[in-house]
Amino acid sequence: MGGSAGRGGTAGGGSGGGGGGGAGAGGGPSGPPIVELLVDNSSSMYEPRAELWDAVYSALMDATDGAVTTYQDRLRIGLSSFRGVYNVAVPETNPSCAQIETVGSVNPATVAPAIDNRAAIDAIYRALGEQATAAMGVLMDAGLGLKWETPTGHALNRVATTLAAFNPNPTGRKYIVLLTDGDPNTCRVSDPQCGQDLAVKAAQDARVLGITTLVLGFGDAAGATPCDTGAAPCGVRHLQDMANAGTARPVETPPLGYWYLACPTLESGTNPGTPRAAYVPAGMGGTAVYYSGTTRDALRVQLTTMFQRVIDGSIQ
Secondary structure (H helix, E strand, O other): OOEEEOOOOOOOOOOOOOOOOOOOHHHOOOOOOEEEEEEEOOHHHHOOOOOOHHHHHHHHHOOOOOHHHHHOOOOEEEEEEEEEEOOOOOOOOOHHHEEOOOEOOEOOOOEEEEOOOHHHHHHHHHHHHHHHHHHHHHHHHOOOOOOEEOOHHHHHHHHHHHHHOOOOOOOOOEEEEEEEOOOOOOOOOOOOOOOHHHHHHHHHHHHHOOEEEEEEEOHHHHOOOOOOOOOOOOHHHHHHHHHHHHOOOOOEOOOHHHHHOHHHHHHHOOOOOOOOOOOEOOOOOOOOOOEEEOOHHHHHHHHHHHHHHHHHOOOO
């Protein structure tokens, strides 16, 4: 499979959610749209690096046809990444859950959105990859393993809070583009990957702040490894849920067994766990567009399709 845009909807038809109003319509935001890239920087992104981290980097940043290169003159693009610390259990609100503003030796590790921002983004993006490779080498030489986690809900909350406070003049419609290769965990639970409820909740909360979350999945998130959707909303099911949540569409409730997993039970202190996100009954979920791909070229097509829809204001 090369890639797909909008399995739940149509890539050009706008069955995803609106981005906070059309530019300039009815007194709405009139400036270029604001797009914050939120890149999964967990250890699985380097397993193997060429097919995941490097493929996504090239699809975004290639100097000839990368999506950022192509659209930097029309979109205010910024960069954040996130990686969680393995086997460290903290509350969801604890900043030590994930490295975002500083990642290893990379400080600062984020880039504020701006027009013609490719060079600034590229410098930090490259540094993040180099830091990860160096850290892996040190640990491997010492005979130690490496694992960085994927606390997606925590990261979305932090980045959305920062983006909500970012109001250049003139302001523009705001988007977070989540790029991930797998299912989320939480700040309290590293394994299993059962953080879907908190990730959906974070996307719904971002929408309340006027931020649309768009999602691009690859690797296991795009179905490279089959997962049991009868136990948890994983793989492409999770992509659909995040696309719905990020665009104010209804999200189908997870299977009953999900609520007995460690993430929801520890978060709510009940067994079964109590939902944090808002859901509708099975079969009544939305069909918002999500994006997925398994090759560099497919990912580039998905990203350029997404960015063009952001510019067109066709994500309704």
